[in-house]
Amino acid sequence: GETAPRIERIELLFGDSGADAVIGESSPTVTADFQPHTFTYVVRPILREGNSGFDRLEIATATRVERLLSVKVDDAEVGEEFLRDIQDDRIVVGFDKLVGSEDTEKRIEVVFEVPVLRFGQKFTGFAFSSDDPDIRQQVEEGNATLRFSTNSLSVKTPRGGELIGELKAVPAAFSPNGDGVNDQVLIQYQVRVLGNSVPHVLTLYDLTGRVVRRLETAPGAAGVYERGWNGRDEAGKRVPPGTYIYTVKVEADLGKQLSTGIVSVVY
Incomplete structure (x- = not known):
């Protein structure tokens, strides 16, 4: 019969941990709408001799941060010569x-402005x-500062409401004549609340439908x-x-929505 494959050796590589622990919390933990809000993210590292340390902090925000307002270490502002990506x-x-x-x-305190579009969105962080x-240490939720009592990195948004928001055409009128100026329109929108990935369908109609x-x-x-x-x-x-009329359609388990707008083509 056939011989089963055999593993002769397993090699595990371990590096020094960056810190004994990296504890974080953020504030606020509740938003009343889906507009951009200012969040303060605080990390408290527990370091000892033998830890390799870290000089980078990555924060997953799900959507693009609109403004990075401040980065401080030990209450001192970090100079702009340092990475801000x-x-x-x-x-x-x-x-x-x-x-x-020592x-x-x-x-480490990072202040940024971003819209949160999903209930329970977690600002997962990594120090490295x-x-x-390639070796990253995840930020653990906990008591990072006496200023907050959240012990959390998650944000609660309004439940229910519209799935699609902030729908607009930029620019509202464009001229796709191939001259390299205003040749394309961007249909921009938010998809809110969804935890699972679903298709979004953009459809353009003339005025006859x-x-x-x-x-x-x-x-x-x-x-x-x-x-x-x-x-x-x-x-x-x-x-x-x-x-022309444009529509954006999103269908999810919790419901579906069709939102509309208009855009003009000029030559």
């Missing part, structure tokens, strides 16, 4: 390396060293989205000037 779904900040018992309990960015173009996005959960339209129909032909 705003990505689509996270921020990464840098500072002088915290290592050893840096234990030095709080720029010398070895005829479908001009249908664009389906890759499935996505709660977040901020935009889709471009180049003023061409399903056959790839440039549409005539006029007013």
Whole structure:
């Protein structure tokens, strides 16, 4: 018969931990709407001799941070020569390396402005060293500062309500004539509340109700989205000037919504 494969050796590689623990909490933990809010994120590292330390903090925000307002270590503002990287779904900040018992309990405070679109959204954080960015230590929820009593990194948003918000066309009128100026319109919108990924369908109609173009996005959960339209129909032909209706449709287990707007094509 056939011989079963045999594992002759397993090798596990362990590196020094960046810290004994990295404890964090954020405030506020409740928002009344889906507009951008200012959050303060505080991390308290527990360090001892033998820890390798860290000089980077990554915070997952799900949606793009609109403004990074402040980065402090031990109540001192971190200079702008240090890394401040705003990505689509996270921020990464840098500072002088915290290592050893002399840096234990030095709080890292990051203040940023971002919309939270899903109930229970958690600002998951990771501390790591720029010398070895693949080894990351997750921030544990807990008591990071006496200023807050949240002991949490999660945010509660309003339950229910609309699935789609902040729908708009930018610009409201565009001229897709190939001259490189205003050749495309961006349909921007928020998808709220969703925890699971579902397709979003953008459809363009003329004023007679005829479908001009249908664009389906890759499935996505709660977040901020935009889709471009180049003023061409399903056959790839440039549409005539006029007013067009666009709709965004989202269907989820908790309901469905169709939101509409208008955009003008001018030549």
